[in-house]
Amino acid sequence: xxxxxxxxxxxxxxxxxxxxxxxxxxxxxxxxxxxxxxxxxxxxxxxxxxxxxxxxxxxxxxxxxxxxxxxxxxxxxxxxxxxxxxxxxxxxxxxxxxxxxxxxxxxxxxxxxxxxxxxxxxxxxxxxxxxxxxxxxxxxxxxxxxxxxxxxxxxxxxxxxxxxxxxxxxxxxxxxxxxxxxxxxxxxxxxxxxxxxxxxxxxxxxxxxxxxxxxxxxxxxxxxxxxxxxxxxxxxxxxxxxxxxxxxxxxxxxxxxxxxxxxxxxxxxxxxxxxxxxxxxxxxxxxxxxxxxxxxxxxxxxxxxxxxxxxxxxxxxxxxxxxxxxxxxxxxxxxxxxxxxxxxxxxxxxxxxxxxxxxxxxxxxxxxxxxxxxxxxxxxxxxxxxxxxxxxxxxxxxxxxxxxxxxxxxxxxxxxxxxxxxxxxxxxxxxxxxxxxxxxxxxxxxxxxxxxxxxxxxxxxxxxxxxxxxxxxxxxxxxxxxxxxxxxxxxxxxxxxxxxx
Numbered sequence: 124x125x126x127x128x129x130x131x132x133x134x135x136x137x138x139x140x141x142x143x144x145x146x147x148x149x150x151x152x153x154x155x156x157x158x159x160x161x162x163x164x165x166x167x168x169x170x171x172x173x174x175x176x177x178x179x180x181x182x183x184x185x186x187x188x189x190x191x192x193x194x195x196x197x198x199x200x201x202x203x204x205x206x207x208x209x210x211x212x213x214x215x216x217x218x219x220x221x222x223x224x225x226x227x228x229x230x231x232x233x234x235x236x237x238x239x240x241x242x243x244x245x246x247x248x249x250x251x252x253x254x255x256x257x258x259x260x261x262x263x264x265x266x267x268x269x270x271x272x273x274x275x276x277x278x279x280x281x282x283x284x285x286x287x288x289x290x291x292x293x294x295x296x297x298x299x300x301x302x303x304x305x306x307x308x309x310x311x312x313x314x315x316x317x318x319x320x321x322x323x324x325x326x327x328x329x330x331x332x333x334x335x336x337x338x339x340x341x342x343x344x345x346x347x348x349x350x351x352x353x354x355x356x357x358x359x360x361x362x363x364x365x366x367x368x369x370x371x372x373x374x375x376x377x378x379x380x381x382x383x384x385x386x387x388x389x390x391x392x393x394x395x396x397x398x399x400x401x402x403x404x405x406x407x408x409x410x411x412x413x414x415x416x417x418x419x420x421x422x423x424x425x426x427x428x429x430x431x432x433x434x435x436x437x438x439x440x441x442x443x444x445x446x447x448x449x450x451x452x453x454x455x456x457x458x459x460x461x462x463x464x465x466x467x468x469x470x471x472x473x474x475x476x477x478x479x480x481x482x483x484x485x486x487x488x489x490x491x492x493x494x495x496x497x498x499x500x501x502x503x504x505x506x507x508x509x510x511x512x513x514x515x516x517x518x519x520x521x522x523x524x525x526x527x528x529x530x531x532x533x534x535x536x537x538x539x540x541x542x543x544x545x546x547x548x549x550x551x552x553x554x555x556x557x558x559x560x561x562x563x564x565x566x567x568x569x570x571x572x573x574x575x576x577x578x579x580x581x582x583x584x585x586x587x588x589x590x591x592x593x594x595x596x597x598x599x600x601x602x603x604x605x606x607x608x609x610x611x612x613x614x615x616x617x618x619x620x621x622x623x624x
Contacts, residue, residue, distance in 0.1 A: 230302035344368035534564030
């Protein structure tokens, strides 16, 4: 994070001319509506912020370049045209878009796998889907992707019989993402970045289109994290390890995600093996899961030893999911994060200061109960400003945060949700948490749950497009199939950049 960015934005806001857009009460209704409809204030302010943060030699040329990103003519969806080369029962269509008044078949779409089409009903289904698309999507700009899942609701409501709402929405939004990228002559990552920018989200990652961009992405490759030790007293306490995608100075290469997940899996096994090798700690392994040692300092030393044994060449760091609300003892008004060691708020802060002294533990999540959170974070930040403190609100996001809030927000990513919904959630909170607090989603939790549902095709590109995301935490190690899918998507991005067609 660029620490000056918050200050720059506040100075700019304070310096806004009384006759400027901010005083929209003085503007005629038609002008005010025009500004809102085209998001002029957001687009111009965002472009100016980026120029000021970069401070280029020619600011006017850079400003023009930034503004031009919002100026190209975006195609609109028009209708679906049946693909005559395929069996009708497969419900194959061409997506037709309009660009500068010309209709173009831009992408193929198939829906035969999400609807049950009986023999003889093919034409009814084809007409039904064409009518739906024309009513719900016609004349919508292809880059209004973050709202496309909402348009799918009309299809769900109109479809006869029982339907799998999520499966239909996921299929349509996956395929319309590809259509939108093709229609704007973009790769998927660049298209998602553009869609986030369009809705006013400023926390969007840097371009990744050519070999030059690879250098700016050196510290941006997805870093995965997983728990190695589980809590005892506080059942949800976790001691986790985050692993860098690459060793220092190494060039990006294919298979980075699979290599990370394999290393984290091996570190988990190493932690269990180390406990079982000692009679005094063997009982801490229950059903193949390692549980915390008598002290958290010992536990994190064991974490570091386990990850170094399998991936010593890669930088790693520790993450403590303290979930201190569970460790609070109401009767004594103390925290008992470690068995038999009650601590007051001040003593708990001093404990965290000592625990993070060597710098390996980089992130603390829910280190205090709700009533103590603000005070505890302020005290801890005074001694350890470099430690990232996150609050976990679950699926609820605090509606308002105060300026200079001393913590960030853990982002729960539900990959069984449609991709527009995931991106919309990020866009709604990233700006305010970046400007007023310590970020939204700098650590995101990839919550799969117990379902065997498919995830959005471009989940990897979506997380890469979100500039705030630094660490992707997986509460349970990902299934091999999903790991392979995410890894393949990242490999395809690298292939496009390193060996363009």
